[in-house]
Amino acid sequence: MTSNKNNPQQEPEQQSKTALAAETTSPDAKAKAASTDKAATGQSSTATSAKPQRPAEPAPVFEEKQGKRGVKLGTIAIVLAVLFGGGLTLHSQQQQADYQAQIQALRAELEQTRSNINAQLDATKQDAVDKATELTHRAEVVLTQQQKSIESLQLAVADIKGRRPNDWLLAEADYLVKLAGRKLFLEHDVDSATLLMESADQRIATLNDPSLTPLRKAMANDITTLKAIPRLDRDGLVLRLTSLQQQVDTLPLANAILPDAPQETEQAVSENINNWQQNLMTSLKDFADNFITFRTRDGNVVPLLSPQQHFYLKENLKAKLETAIKSVYTEQQEIYTVSLTTADQWSKSFFNQSDNRVKAFNQTLEQLAKQQVQVEYPVKLGTQKQLADVITDRLRRSVSSMTVSSMTTEAN
Secondary structure (H helix, E strand, O other): OOOOOOOHHHHHHHHHHHHHHHHHHOOHHHHHHHHHHHHHHHHHHHHHOOOOOOOOOOOOOHHHHHHHHHHHHHHHHHHHHHHHHHHHHHHHHHHHHHHHHHHHHHHHHHOOOHHHHHHHHHHHHHHHHHHHHHHHHHHHHHHHHHHHHHHHHHHHHHHHHHOOHHHHHHHHHHHHHHHHHHHHHOOOOOOHHHHHHHHHHHHHHHOHHHHHHHHHHHHHHHHHHHHHHOOOOHHHHHHHHHHHHHHHHHHOOOEEOOOOOOOOOOOOOOOOOOHHHHHHHHHHHHHHOOOOOOOOOOOEEOOOHHHHHHHHHHHHHHHHHHHHHHHHHHOOOOOOOHHHOOOHHHHHHHHHOHHHHHHHHHHHHHHHHHHOOOOOOOOHHHHHHHHHHHHHHHHHHHHHHHHHHHHHHHHO
């Protein structure tokens, strides 16, 4: 145990306790205490009188007041700390409870979503498996059917090769007819298409099959139609237009064209003396005409072209001829005619019409403008469909016969 001397912090507490006890005591107790204090002071005074006198120490009144105030402030601080701590604790508990509720709700929602996704995945997997199984079954069936068809076709082809080798001439004729159609519709080469159709007709004639007479009749009609198409010499027409292009630079320009001057009648001097004024003016005019001649012309004057305009004129004329050349290959009749007509108008307006080269140039343009560069071709060849039908019919009959024979052999 420690004494009060060794524990100085207990002294203010004891003093505060004694002070509180003194305040709470009754008046009798206070009187008794006062008497005891007086006795104690008497005794102390006697004691002090006996002993040597020392300087008196001041009463600890100030220290007691400070102790009381510190106790009150400490108590208030403790109460405030307890209240603040309790409020924080309640707030944290409430917030923690809200968080726990939210977490529980999120967990429940997550579990529900997970269960829904798992159910959807299971349904999707089952659906995919069912579809894959169905497609696999269909593919197996189709493959089986195709394999059987291929086998039957192989047997039919082998039978055709062995029994009717001349039927391959039908395939050659079909190829020639298709090639003739491409030559006619894509390249507009009528001559090549006619030769190809005649060669196909020779292949059909080699078969010597009376059942193919309608086919040969259709071929004859197509050959007659092709021969009736007018032949267009595109190369010759283009060469003539190119020659005109080269002649443009050599054509002479026309001089300035003036309108005709009106005819002037000569006025004679009259013998009447009363016309002396008119006779005088006539004499003066005849005299002045010997020095200056002035004539009046009414009408439009076509001036000469400058060198730059002359260059542009020739280049534009060449461009029109070039457009006509392109329209020959593309068979555009309207563009061809308009280009040559415009070139002819420019030549007659700006070149010297009395020159023989210009006359020949204009005459050639007029002749070429009347040429037909657009030809009407038949829409299709009637032989193509008939020949394809014949080949398909023969092949079908052979395949059907082979299929029937194979089925009978399997049944046996």
